[in-house]
Amino acid sequence: MNLEKILGIKYPIIQGGMAHIADGKFAAKVSEAGALGVIGSGNMTGAQLRQEINICKSLTKKPFGVNLMLLNYYVDELAEIIVEERVPVVTTGAGNPSKYIEKWQVAGIKVFPVVPNPTLAVKMERSGADGVIVEGCEAGGHIGEMTSMTIIPQTADRVNIPIIAAGGIASGKQILAAKILGAIGVQIGTLFLSSVECPIHQEYKNLLLKSKYNNVTVIGRINGLPLRLIKNNMAVNYLRLEKQGLDKMELEKYTLGALKAAVESGDLEKGSFMAGLTLSQIEEIRPVEEILENLMEEYQEELGKIYNEIKY
Ligand SMILES: Cc1cc2nc3c(=O)[nH]c(=O)nc-3n(C[C@H](O)[C@H](O)[C@H](O)COP(=O)(O)O)c2cc1C
Structure with a gap:
């Protein structure tokens, strides 16, 4: 199984859908550079999603995807628009997309749900x-309990469909590790935030460069919606409201609003700066094309080392 062939892309890399961030222009940039660009539909309306899909189509003829957040209020409408617009690939987040799968596949759309455990994968x-x-x-963003080291092989033992690994991947070495554990490709989010083309506020990018793994924390563990982000006043405030027992959907709205404040205004106090543990590996802001070329060069280099070890 080969992800490049399945999706019609150059590299076995999917750009993670990122709500409020990965718009049609960014997804097109990523697809043009050889990975699969994915529009993060987050809490968009149908009209907004259609517009971003059309922007993406106008900027690239290469395959791209849409990430459908299943908690979206307009989820049924968005699922239909994906069919009408013949989006090549759908990824889904925050739930079980079973009821849409057949309809998408009849329309020739490839479906790759994001799952946090092997049970949902089955x-x-x-x-x-x-x-x-x-x-x-x-x-970065909403997470489950399992680590990549455990979820990849345990899923590989249970399913026969292709597995893409996400979470904690930002180097060629990590791509190779994911493949050894049973994945045919990877999905990356945090590293793409650090690209020149990523449409987030410069303060967000500065914070990514300044922060290390020990600046990252998880909120929402009590209410069952754990979210990984960079520690700041917003995170502390969230934890306080969570301990007070504020309704989890209210907290979810608070987080999405705070993500907007981070992405659009770079508000260091009130923003929710979602990022994962690969943060420590980010040293500079580079063009998407360079990031991808570098990842694959490193991957080939690491693979070469293993071949040499086997030879001698
Ligand atoms: C800022 C940010 C926003 C995200 N938003 C979404 C989203 O809307 N839907 C989704 O399925 N995943 C979302 N994710 C997860 C990514 O798509 C991807 O799976 C994840 O970032 C991969 O792990 P990494 O951050 O270690 O590379 C988000 C991640 C980040 C960092």
Whole structure:
């Protein structure tokens, strides 16, 4: 199984859908550079999603995807727009997309749900998904409990569909490790935040460069919606409200609003600066093309080392 062939892309890399961030222009840039660019539909309306899809189509003829957040209020409408617009690939987040899978596949759309554990991966295989994106809790944004080191091989033992690894990947070495554990490709989020083309505020990018793994924390562990982000006043405030027992959907709205404040205004106090544990590996802001070329060069180099070890 070869992800490049399945998706019609140059590198076995999917750009993680990122709500409020990965718009049509950014997804097109990533696709043009050889990975699969993915529009993060987050809490968009149908009209907004259609507009971003059309922007993406106008900027690239290469395959691209849409990430559908299943908690979106307009989720049924968005699922339909994906069909109408013949989006080549769908990834889904925050739930079980079974009821949409058949309709998407009849329309020729490839479906890759994001799952936080092998149990949901098995359900997705039974529902007919083309593959699963297994996400370890090293990732930025909403996370599960399992690490990439455990979720990739444990899923590989249970399903026959292709596995894409996400969470904690930002180097060629990590791509190779994911492949050894049973993945045919990877999905990356945090590293793409550090690209020149990523449409986030410069303060967000500065913070990514300044922060290390020990500046990253997880909120939402009590209410069951754990989210990995950079520690700041917003995170402390969230934890306080969470301990007070504020409704989890209210807290979710608070987080999405705070993400907007981070992305659009770079508000260091009130913003939610989602990022994963690969943060410490980010040293500079580089063009998407350079990031991808560098990742694959490093991957080939690491693979070469293993071949040499086997030879001698
Ligand atoms: C800022 C940010 C926003 C994200 N938003 C979404 C989202 O809307 N939907 C989704 O399925 N995943 C979302 N993710 C997860 C990514 O798509 C991807 O799976 C994850 O970032 C991979 O792990 P990494 O951050 O270690 O590279 C988000 C991640 C980040 C960092």
